[in-house]
Amino acid sequence: MSESDEISSTEDLGTLLKVRRDKLNQLREVGVDPFGSRFETTHAPGALRENFQESMTVRVAGRITALRDMGKSQFLDLSDLNGRIQVFVNKNAIGDEAWQIMKLLDIGDWIGVAGETFITKTGEPSVKAAEVTVISKSLRPMPSKWHGVVDPQIKYRQRYLDLIGNERSREIFRKRSLMVAEIRRYLQERGFLEVETPMLQDVPGGAAAQPFQTHHNALGMDMYLRIAPELYLKRLLIGGFEKVFELNRSFRNEGVSRRHNPEFTMLEAYWAYADFEKMADLVEDLICHLAETFCGGLQIEHRNSEGDVTKVIDLSRPWRRAPYRELVADVAGNDWWDLDTKAKRERCNQLGVEISPEMEDYEISQQVFEKLVEEKSINPIFVTHVSKELVPLAKTNVKDGSIVDVYELIINGAEISPGYSELNDPDVQRKRLEEQAGEEIQKIDEDFLLALEYGMPSAGGIGIGIDRLAMMLLGAESIRDVILFPQLKRKE
RNA sequence: GGAAAGGUAGCUCAGAGGUAGAGCAGUUGGCUUUUAACCAAUUGGUCCCGGGUUCGAGCCCCGGCCUUUCCA
Numbered sequence: 001m002s003e004s005d006e007i008s009s010t011e012d013l014g015t016l017l018k019v020r021r022d023k024l025n026q027l028r029e030v031g032v033d034p035f036g037s038r039f040e041t042t043h044a045p046g047a048l049r050e051n052f053q054e055s056m057t058v059r060v061a062g063r064i065t066a067l068r069d070m071g072k073s074q075f076l077d078l079s080d081l082n083g084r085i086q087v088f089v090n091k092n093a094i095g096d097e098a099w100q101i102m103k104l105l106d107i108g109d110w111i112g113v114a115g116e117t118f119i120t121k122t123g124e125p126s127v128k129a130a131e132v133t134v135i136s137k138s139l140r141p142m143p144s145k146w147h148g149v150v151d152p153q154i155k156y157r158q159r160y161l162d163l164i165g166n167e168r169s170r171e172i173f174r175k176r177s178l179m180v181a182e183i184r185r186y187l188q189e190r191g192f193l194e195v196e197t198p199m200l201q202d203v204p205g206g207a208a209a210q211p212f213q214t215h216h217n218a219l220g221m222d223m224y225l226r227i228a229p230e231l232y233l234k235r236l237l238i239g240g241f242e243k244v245f246e247l248n249r250s251f252r253n254e255g256v257s258r259r260h261n262p263e264f265t266m267l268e269a270y271w272a273y274a275d276f277e278k279m280a281d282l283v284e285d286l287i288c289h290l291a292e293t294f295c296g297g298l299q300i301e302h303r304n305s306e307g308d309v310t311k312v313i314d315l316s317r318p319w320r321r322a323p324y325r326e327l328v329a330d331v332a333g334n335d336w337w338d339l340d341t342k343a344k345r346e347r348c349n350q351l352g353v354e355i356s357p358e359m360e361d362y363e364i365s366q367q368v369f370e371k372l373v374e375e376k377s378i379n380p381i382f383v384t385h386v387s388k389e390l391v392p393l394a395k396t397n398v399k400d401g402s403i404v405d406v407y408e409l410i411i412n413g414a415e416i417s418p419g420y421s422e423l424n425d426p427d428v429q430r431k432r433l434e435e436q437a438g439e440e441i442q443k444i445d446e447d448f449l450l451a452l453e454y455g456m457p458s459a460g461g462i463g464i465g466i467d468r469l470a471m472m473l474l475g476a477e478s479i480r481d482v483i484l485f486p487q488l489k490r491k492e
Numbered sequence: 493g494g495a496a497a498g499g500u501a502g503c504u505c506a507g508a509g510g511u512a513g514a515g516c517a518g519u520u521g522g523c524u525u526u527u528a529a530c531c532a533a534u535u536g537g538u539c540c541c542g543g544g545u546u547c548g549a550g551c552c553c554c555g556g557c558c559u560u561u562c563c564a
Contacts, residue, residue: 015536016502016518066527073524090524107517120525141517144503146528151503153559165503258561356564478560491558 020139023104027134032101034137039112046083052125054117060085060127061112061135063164064105066145074102075126078113081170086126087113098132107145108138108164156486169481175294176470176482180247182293183267183466186286192243192269197232199225199249203445206230206393208436210253212262225251230393230461231448233270234422238456245269247466258478259414262487265466270422274460276394279419280382280407283462284319287380287416287469291315295473302475313412313472314379321382321407328365331372336365362389375413382407382419392432394420412472419462426452 027034045062062078062085072091077084091099105111112133120126143149148165155162155169162169184194202221204211206228216223229248236244251263271279291298298315329336332347339347341361348355348364353371355364365387373383385403388396394404405421423429429452433444470482480486 019518066529068526068529069523070526070529071523073526075526075529077527086527088525092524120527122525122527124525124527126525141502144516146516147504149503150505151499151559153499154503156559161503255564354563489558 016141017139020106020137020141023106024137024139027101027104027137030097030100032134034134036112036133036135039133039135041112043085044082045078045080045085048117048127049083049085049125052117052119054119056117057115058117058127059112059114060087061110063138064107064109064111065142065164067105067107076105078111078127081174086120086124087115087129088118088120088126089129089132094129094132101134102132105134106138108140108142110135110138152480153488156480156488157491159484172470172474172476172482173484175474179290179294179470179473180265180466182290183286184247186289187245187269190243192245192271193241195233195236195241195244195246197229197236197246197248199251201226203443203447205445205448207250207252212251212253227252228266228463229268230463231445233268233461234456234459235448235451237270237272237422237459238451238454242272242457243270256487258480259468259471261467261479261483264479264483267464267466268462270459270461272457272459275421275458276384276405276407276419276460279460279462280321280409282460283409283417283419283464284317284380284382286464287411287473288315288317290469291473300473300475302477311378311412315411319380319382319409321384324369324383324386324403324408327373327381327383328369332365332368336368360389362387366390374410374415377410378412380409380411380416382409388432389435391418391420392436393423393429395423396428412468414468414472415465416468416472417462417464419460422456422459422461424452424456424458 024034039061040059041061042057042059045060048058048060060078062080064076065079065084066075066077068075074089076087076089078087089099089102094102112135113127113129114131114133115127115129118126118128143154143161143165145165148167148169149155149158149162155166159169163173188194200214200216200223202223204224204227206226207230209227211224211227214223214225215221226248228250229246233244233246245267247265247267249263250266252260253262254260256262269279269282271282288298291300298317300313300315301309302311302313304310325337332351336344336347341364344361344364345355348368351368351372353368355367359367369383384405384407385397385400386406386408388402388404391404391406394406397403397405407419408415409417409419423432426449430444430449433449467479467482470476471479474482476482
């Protein structure tokens with residue numbers, strides 16, 4: 001492979017890039033491949049420091065994240081995702097040729113080190129290098145060594161720099177990954193099968209949201225990215241998959257905010273013969289299990305950038321369960337549900353809840369709920385039995401036909417998880433979807449309604465917003481801090 | 493879509509109409525147990541972009557781009 005020495009993007013950074021390019025060329029001149037390949041390791045930097053023993057012969061690889069040059073010896077920090085190990089390099093020990101190579105290394109370069117472990121006189125676990133292998137030369141300067149990257153644009157557009165520079169970000173994404181793995185394990189252990197259903201859908205269903213539209217050329221048809229996997233997972237219930245789940249990416253073509261990314265990760269699970277209350281038990285147990293495993297307990301502390309605790313979420317069980325109407329009445333007056341639409345509007349003015357003129361009666365109540373209940377609920381609460389209009393895919397309550405057998409789990413002022421007793425009557429389902437479709441101009445998924453006519457077992461279903469769950473458990477204030485590559489506007 | 497705040501060296505940030513600044517990073521020299529290494533010297537700028545006001549604009553005005561927060 002031949003490589004060009006002329007890289008146009010080196011012009012703008014001037015000297016800093018030129019210096020590193022010069023070192024790159026010097027490495028080649030002394031016969032060192034600046035972009036090496038395989039390097040066998042015996043230990044990883046973080047793990048080695050964690051389980052340190054003296055006088056071991058080790059081979060470690062990692063990125064140089066600090067370099068303290070003492071003249072005829074150097075200390076450098078070799079880092080991986082989980083931590084760092086100090087490497088001590090002595091001119092006499094490695095010889096003149098290798099020492100010359102050491103002088104061509106920078107913070108940011110990847111190297112492999114073979115040597116023996118020892119503890120310095122200041123007590124730092126270290127590796128005394130006998131041999132150093134260049135694994136990859138870094139041609140651009142690293143972020144500030146103790147501020148890391150602060151600029152949100154760089155943080156999100158060049159996440160790798162954020163990960164290199166910010167311990168906190170590494171921690172969030174490492175834990176998020178482990179949490180998702182644990183969710184899988186938890187469900188599989190309880191007999192749930194993980195499945196994959198279409199992201200490209202003919203009729204986007206399972207939620208009320210604007211879809212992204214696309215087009216299939218060969219089939220000559222417009223298609224949509226899914227807004228939820230729900231209707232396909234229910235088809236699997238019909239097919240006899242009694243416990244299923246999908247950890248899915250879904251897409252909603254709506255606003256972008258602190259709590260919304262156009263693509264987001266969701267868990268959906270369905271459990272035949274269960275109902276929404278059994279699903280609430282499951283979700284409560286799962287989230288507490290995650291908190292105990294990854295957050296050291298059920299008291300979740302959120303901290304600001306100075307490290308002061310700004311919020312404590314108490315996940316102690318049992319979590320409160322209360323009907324929607326009771327919660328709204330608590331904040332809007334015991335007579336709320338007896339008021340007509342006009343009186344509700346006046347009450348909203350008194351309460352300082354902004355509503356728009358075109359809102360229907362149930363939407364006004366929903367607005368009160370969102371502003372005065374949801375946003376103010378930090379500790380978990382299962383809000384049960386919401387108005388029928390809000391949830392067209394759940395069973396109507398037997399005693400009160402205006403509400404449905406569902407919960408909405410609120411934690412940290414945001415909806416984390418909905419759970420339903422799933423509607424399995426095909427005729428009622430058709431009617432409810434038609435009522436909703438009338439308002440939102442949505443297509444009815446006829447294929448789903450056909451499937452329902454073959455018989456869907458009674459079932460409980462849940463969704464869990466994984467991004468919001470991660471925010472809550474890991475103390476992130478923005479969804480962008482728990483999504484590796486959040487959506488941003490194109491630059492220029 | 494609307495409102496507010498922000499965009500200055502590679503990074504983090506000062507700069508309140510009068511010569512463009514600091515710390516870190518980089519470079520050079522010194523130093524063989526340092527860890528935000530230290531000591532000395534030093535390089536580095538399209539002040540987001542485009543107009544305007546002014547003798548003079550990083551700063552004031554107008555328009556645009558991007559980011560953040562709040563609202564819809």
